[in-house]
Amino acid sequence: MARTFFNLQMAFLSPPDDELRKRVRDLIVSSDARQTADEKRIMYTRLRRIIVPALPQLQRVAWDLVRTDRAESDYQEWYADLEDVSDVPDLSANQATPTEQHTIVTVILLAERGTNADKELGDMCDIPEALWLWRSTCSRLLAGLKDLSFTSVHGDGLYLQPAPGQPGPTAADMDEGWDNLALVNESP
């Protein structure tokens, strides 16, 4: 069965005690284990409300819509990578000041091809290349997620790295560990 894979990864300058981390963490752990499509939309509405005020802190971003045969395997690869914390280095020795540390928020989603969700993802990601790395584009993508028809979404994941209170990666760490992320365009 054909599938569509969407991912959005955002790296914010965010010290360990930043409100952003706390609020994303609370959203994740307080979300119900069993949800309806409406509750899923509400979850992503809340995520957008948390993220949009923090967009000025956004430093790097990557997003992607995959509508090829690789969609499902990409989805599996992403969550396997994200959930495998065995290769996470010890950042406790990080000498960077807290304000130079980053927080990464990631959304992944696998939809059924040819459904409403697939179409809406297509519309949502129909963005001119010149705007791909704008902060406002992240806002648009998050707005699209909260409106998505989750009745035709197979799977989704929401991740925060690292947890509140933990040292985060520096810009140098980002260059090495998250080299898929591009610096945001300083335009709006």
Add this chain to the structure above:
Amino acid sequence: MAERTPTSHPIGRLTLFDQDELVGARWWQQGVESPLVSDSMSRRAALTVIGVLVGAPLLVRVVEEMGESDPPPDTIQGSTEMQRAAGWAVGTNNSKLDWADGTTVDVDGTPNWKAHVRTLAQDTKPPARWLPWSVPTLLQMPGLPVNTTLAEQCQPINNQRQMELGWQVGRALAAQVERLGTVPKDLLVILDLPGPQAVATAAGLADTLAPVFVLDNCPHPAGVVPAHLTIGALLYLLPRFLSAPLLRDADAPPVLVLDASRLAAYRDESDRFDNRYTATLPATTELRERGINHVLYVSRGNDVQDDLVHQITSWTASNIDVRLVDFADFTGVESTIQNPAFSPISRAWYGGSSADDAGFWFDYSWYDVRYERPYNWRARSASFWRPRFRPTYFSSSFGRVHSARWGGVSSSGGSHWFGGRSGSWTRTGGSFFG
């Protein structure tokens, strides 16, 4: 709270991480169907907030699966949340509601209702035992700071015939319960009637049973459901609700009050706001914990509404007996006094007469009665009804995928399809130093 089952809540969490390196969760939904989306469907529209955001006229768009029947109100939680945040009249510059049958005084002829507009939810709060079953969203709305224009225009309504009939049927039902001698503690009554009539019926029952409102929507000037009239009916009859706790047993069984208009017909009319809702009923375990064994479902239909089928058949599977009472089996008796100051209906009887009225507990034979069956009694057909599962929009077996979107504008004709992939990057990544 309703039981969260794979059927009612199909998206299940597979993993949850809450550790130093990673906080995350991943969900999976079984049984996603894959219907093709027609162009015509993509042009159907959902209500958006664009109108209110950019000052444009109301723009209503609903994206939903085309079908033989009306689409379900699966946007409701989203619309109510939006109205809580952006105000009840979101999306329109017109904030005037049509208060048909409006009046300036309550049922006692006083203006005391004015002091209760913003505190309706609190004033009608059920006893603690039944509080978890209460969904008073509608009654909370006038009290929200963002909804002052709603609160300012709220007023009592008295659409005499419908509400009076409801009141009298409520009284007649209460008389049936009281006729047992002791109010049975294992009984739950569900009123699934048009909002004002449901409120009036509940008012008639309130001296005997504890009203629990399940009204999970908000008024809107272009609303599909005239929810404001339910508020108006409650304001009119509020003195009856306020005095009732002093009159009934402290441990009186509950009566759930639903607005039967919650699933009103709606097919993406561009000038209407979808403020429908689905009712949440208690889970089987909650009924069991509170000793409920018998449920009377009172409605004007010949079956339960679609959104209740799953829960009610679940109750039945656990040997909780659910029976239908046809509201029409209570016949109102016209008052002989032709004066607008007097009630147009003097009282209601089950079966249409005082003699037949005694047949109720023979049709619903759960309890011992100490009186004789009426002569030549013939059971009402509704009493033969039994809950039976049927696929609906709200059951997973229906196999229909529907869609609703908020705040988004669908592209007309679906011209923005991607052949492969797009985005800022084309590689997989995302792990720590992966």
